[in-house]
Amino acid sequence: MSKNLVIVESPAKAKTISKYLGSDFIVESSVGHIRDLPKKAPANSKRASIPKDVSPEEKIRLKSINDRNRLIRRMGIDPDNGWKAEWQIIPEKEKVIKSLRKAAKGVERIYLATDLDREGEAIAWHLKEALGPEKYEYSRVRFNQITKTSIVDSFNDPKEIDLDLVKAYRARRFLDKVIGFELSPLLWKKIARGLSAGRVQSVALRILDERERLIQEFIPEEFWEVSISLSKDSLNIPFNLNRKKSDPLLKEVEAKNIGTLVRNSNLLIDEIVKKPIKTKPRPPFITSTLQQAASTRLSFNVKRTMRVAQKLYEGGYITYMRTDAPSLSKESIADARNFINEKIGNKYLTSNPRIYSSTENAQEAHEAIRPTNAYVTADDLLSQSDEEKKLYQLIWQRYIACQMPDAEYLSTSAKINVDGYSFVAKGREVVFDGYTKIHQSSKAETDDILPPLQEGETLSLNEVNLDQKFTKPPSRYSEAALVKELEKKGIGRPSTYANIISTIQDRGYVEIQNRRFFVKKIGHIVTERLIESFDDIMDYEFTANLENNLDRVARGELDWRNVLDSFYKTFQDDLVSASNENGMRGNQPTPTDIECICGKTNMVIRNSSNGVFLGCSGYQNIGDDKCKETLNLISGDEAISIDDNEEATNLLIKKRCPKCDTSMDNYLVDENRKLHVCGKSPDCSGYLIEDGQFKIKGYDGPTLECHKCGAEMQLKTGRFGKYFACMNDNCKATRALQRNGEPKPLTMEPIELPDLKCLKCDDHYLLRDSMKGLFLAASQYPKNRETRAPSVEEIKGLKDQLLTACRFLPNKEKHLYLLDAPEKDNEGNPYIIRYNRTDDTHYIASEKDGKKTGNTASYNEIKMVWQIKEKDA
Numbered sequence: 001m002s003k004n005l006v007i008v009e010s011p012a013k014a015k016t017i018s019k020y021l022g023s024d025f026i027v028e029s030s031v032g033h034i035r036d037l038p039k040k041a042p043a044n045s046k047r048a049s050i051p052k053d054v055s056p057e058e059k060i061r062l063k064s065i066n067d068r069n070r071l072i073r074r075m076g077i078d079p080d081n082g083w084k085a086e087w088q089i090i091p092e093k094e095k096v097i098k099s100l101r102k103a104a105k106g107v108e109r110i111y112l113a114t115d116l117d118r119e120g121e122a123i124a125w126h127l128k129e130a131l132g133p134e135k136y137e138y139s140r141v142r143f144n145q146i147t148k149t150s151i152v153d154s155f156n157d158p159k160e161i162d163l164d165l166v167k168a169y170r171a172r173r174f175l176d177k178v179i180g181f182e183l184s185p186l187l188w189k190k191i192a193r194g195l196s197a198g199r200v201q202s203v204a205l206r207i208l209d210e211r212e213r214l215i216q217e218f219i220p221e222e223f224w225e226v227s228i229s230l231s232k233d234s235l236n237i238p239f240n241l242n243r244k245k246s247d248p249l250l251k252e253v254e255a256k257n258i259g260t261l262v263r264n265s266n267l268l269i270d271e272i273v274k275k276p277i278k279t280k281p282r283p284p285f286i287t288s289t290l291q292q293a294a295s296t297r298l299s300f301n302v303k304r305t306m307r308v309a310q311k312l313y314e315g316g317y318i319t320y321m322r323t324d325a326p327s328l329s330k331e332s333i334a335d336a337r338n339f340i341n342e343k344i345g346n347k348y349l350t351s352n353p354r355i356y357s358s359t360e361n362a363q364e365a366h367e368a369i370r371p372t373n374a375y376v377t378a379d380d381l382l383s384q385s386d387e388e389k390k391l392y393q394l395i396w397q398r399y400i401a402c403q404m405p406d407a408e409y410l411s412t413s414a415k416i417n418v419d420g421y422s423f424v425a426k427g428r429e430v431v432f433d434g435y436t437k438i439h440q441s442s443k444a445e446t447d448d449i450l451p452p453l454q455e456g457e458t459l460s461l462n463e464v465n466l467d468q469k470f471t472k473p474p475s476r477y478s479e480a481a482l483v484k485e486l487e488k489k490g491i492g493r494p495s496t497y498a499n500i501i502s503t504i505q506d507r508g509y510v511e512i513q514n515r516r517f518f519v520k521k522i523g524h525i526v527t528e529r530l531i532e533s534f535d536d537i538m539d540y541e542f543t544a545n546l547e548n549n550l551d552r553v554a555r556g557e558l559d560w561r562n563v564l565d566s567f568y569k570t571f572q573d574d575l576v577s578a579s580n581e582n583g584m585r586g587n588q589p590t591p592t593d594i595e596c597i598c599g600k601t602n603m604v605i606r607n608s609s610n611g612v613f614l615g616c617s618g619y620q621n622i623g624d625d626k627c628k629e630t631l632n633l634i635s636g637d638e639a640i641s642i643d644d645n646e647e648a649t650n651l652l653i654k655k656r657c658p659k660c661d662t663s664m665d666n667y668l669v670d671e672n673r674k675l676h677v678c679g680k681s682p683d684c685s686g687y688l689i690e691d692g693q694f695k696i697k698g699y700d701g702p703t704l705e706c707h708k709c710g711a712e713m714q715l716k717t718g719r720f721g722k723y724f725a726c727m728n729d730n731c732k733a734t735r736a737l738q739r740n741g742e743p744k745p746l747t748m749e750p751i752e753l754p755d756l757k758c759l760k761c762d763d764h765y766l767l768r769d770s771m772k773g774l775f776l777a778a779s780q781y782p783k784n785r786e787t788r789a790p791s792v793e794e795i796k797g798l799k800d801q802l803l804t805a806c807r808f809l810p811n812k813e814k815h816l817y818l819l820d821a822p823e824k825d826n827e828g829n830p831y832i833i834r835y836n837r838t839d840d841t842h843y844i845a846s847e848k849d850g851k852k853t854g855n856t857a858s859y860n861e862i863k864m865v866w867q868i869k870e871k872d873a
Contacts, residue, residue: 005104006111007127011851012314020151028103034093035126037076075181077174079568083561109137116142117322119495122169125161144366146316168554171564175199191587194609200492201503202530203543207485209527212519216663216679218473220648224255225467228262230459235451239423259464261419269457271415278406281435283326283356284368284399287494288487295480298390302479302498308391318395319367322494326356326368336403339374350405370399401439408432412450470648476516490544508609521607525587533578536570590685598627633667634722659686668694707746707808708733749805760786773835792831793823817859821866825855
């Protein structure tokens with residue numbers, strides 16, 4: 001029997017580590033966190049009753065106490081009593097804990113080998129507490145790369161769990177919990193249901209909102225650019241009019257006058273300047289710069305970058321990917337320099353190593369992100385996916401280049417003066433490529449090389465170009481740019497950037513179009529109200545100082561409870577003030593003169609967590625005068641801007657608010673009316689109604705053939721927006737309209753499986769189809785929200801049901817090939833049906849105890865057979 005148990009977070013990491021440890025070690029995975037604070041109050045908790053014979057004042061006091069106690073039970077933490085916490089095993093991890101306890105029987109020592117950052121330390125602490133702190137001997141091992149040397153060294157020198165790091169984790173977790181649980185109900189009450197707020201996410205939203213406001217208020221101005229094309233010995237040389245930033249915008253009249261001057265002038269070269277320049281290689285990647293580079297070069301979003309980097313780390317190919325320290329170890333510097341000397345050449349080796357220092361508040365005490373072996377290139381990663389190879393290539397290039405010499409250039413500029421106007425041509429040629437031999441900048445490193453020119457030389461005019469331009473609004477943030485801004489302001493840490501961005505999207509406050517952030521209306525309102533009522537927690541400097549204090553807690557310099565108490569007092573003062581009747585401003589509707597179909601009152605513009613809509617102003621009435629009529633509005637924007645130039649063009653197209661001159665958002669009321677609403681609504685009540693003939697963006701309809709009866713389907717406007725409805729009175733078929741203006745693709749009708757019972761609730765499954773493939777879902781949705789992937793065995797024998805459910809699809813036998821799939825792999829593990837969105841097809845993958853085994857099979861449509869791919873094959 002093995003004497004030692006090693007626990008890591010992921011199965012992939014466990015597989016890699018187990019290769020380097022002998023038979024005395026068994027390696028198991030916790031599959032992430034195993035404990036957390038409760039998501040809701042305990043099921044057996046009862047609300048304390050209030051005696052009937054007490055005074056009204058006493059009733060209010062007792063009710064306040066009961067509400068407070070109920071909130072504490074729901075949160076699982078008690079700010080009033082030293083921040084006591086009620087940690088619970090995550091329900092989905094009960095089996096994992098049971099398995100770990102079974103594996104721990106008879107072992108002499110448990111090694112906690114989770115990641116070396118704050119989150120990893122927390123997982124190690126939770127594991128020790130859950131398994132029994134006194135029951136086993138525990139050791140903490142840390143390593144920033146999964147290589148044999150690093151693993152062996154860390155196990156030869158085990159440590160204890162860093163409780164200061166755990167305290168910092170607990171403080172951060174508690175802060176986020178109290179804000180979420182205490183502030184979100186206020187947003188529900190004052191603004192709209194379904195809203196929430198977060199300590200860091202709300203500040204990140206403020207950054208985006210402030211940029212959105214600047215764009216909305218920006219008024220593009222026309223200006224002109226002048227360039228000339230000159231020639232020498234049949235070679236064209238472009239010259240651009242040189243303008244200083246302090247110069248006023250060049251207007252059309254002046255631009256045309258310059259063009260006339262150029263045509264009537266003798267074009268002599270007045271000055272030639274040659275200047276040597278150097279560019280330095282950039283430091284090796286830290287988390288934020290890797291996310292930015294992956295976005296720019298590979299079009300990876302932040303979440304994808306971290307997911308791929310995690311795979312590379314767990315496979316032993318790169319060092320730990322959550323770091324803000326660009327420093328390199330002596331061994332890694334020597335490794336890179338040896339590679340440069342042997343594979344690239346001695347002239348590409350600097351006389352001394354380049355040293356990159358960490359920032360003052362670097363959270364993680366380890367190295368930059370780099371390959372674990374300089375000699376392993378992307379071409380050597382034979383079993384990795386294309387995205388892993390691409391990201392590895394980026395990391396490898398930056399790492400090698402950072403130890404190479406500067407790139408050297410000779411910059412040449414030629415100047416021609418025409419009656420006080422200066423035209424300049426620039427060129428740059430490479431003298432020594434240096435680090436760019438390995439790592440080119442994402443921007444062009446070289447300009448055109450100018451032909452030999454002499455001062456006083458006359459050039460021939462080919463053409464004069466006058467280009468109309470418009471000033472551009474501030475650039476929208478991309479994910480990478482937002483990460484850079486968060487890092488600049490000291491908000492968040494490497495381990496939280498991806499989560500911050502995911503959260504503000506999941507909450508519906510922003511959306512990403514063309515890889516840039518657009519703040520939704522509800523995001524504007526929430527941000528404005530939070531800034532007004534919670535100026536501390538929404539303040540950049542306050543948030544950055546709190547992050548620094550949490551870092552000091554991690555270093556043992558501050559008491560974590562004092563940090564929590566200080567923040568909580570400020571937060572509670574703001575919360576009490578905002579909760580008053582005259583506290584946080586609400587989400588007031590904007591009146592319009594659009595008549596409601598009830599005929600009694602007009603409709604008002606309302607903003608909810610689901611978007612902007614029209615609602616009858618009679619909704620507030622009672623009895624027969626109450627009207628619940630609503631009308632969803634479809635965005636009327638003809639296009640989403642691709643870049644800053646298009647942003648300026650769109651601002652010229654958009655109408656300006658008659659009250660505050662802000663650009664207006666526009667929505668389709670119906671095919672004949674477009675509603676323009678001030679971008680600052682509901683704080684500004686400006687709106688306009690435009691009459692005309694309008695169509696939904698990207699749709700050329702308005703008719704469609706019904707997939708059930710063949711009759712005509714027409715575009716209708718319903719409570720939840722636009723949809724197609726069959727005009728046959730005996731057929732009630734409908735089809736939703738997607739955001740791109742296309743009808744939603746047809747999918748299979750649900751199949752009842754009364755004998756297949758749900759695992760987590762008292763219900764049975766339906767076999768459903770979606771744009772993400774087949775899945776099992778509880779029949780009583782939304783009461784029961786259980787879903788999971790089906791196994792091949794569970795759909796065997798459903799041929800008739802599948803044919804019936806697919807009878808309206810173009811391919812009525814769409815899913816029949818799945819019935820011929822093997823039910824189990826060669827080890828007896830069941831095959832689960834999965835979906836590949838890229839190839840738009842299903843495949844099967846076997847699982848054991850809920851974990852993928854690596855055995856898969858795909859269907860060959862040409863040969864009409866299932867092809868099995870085993871992990872060891």
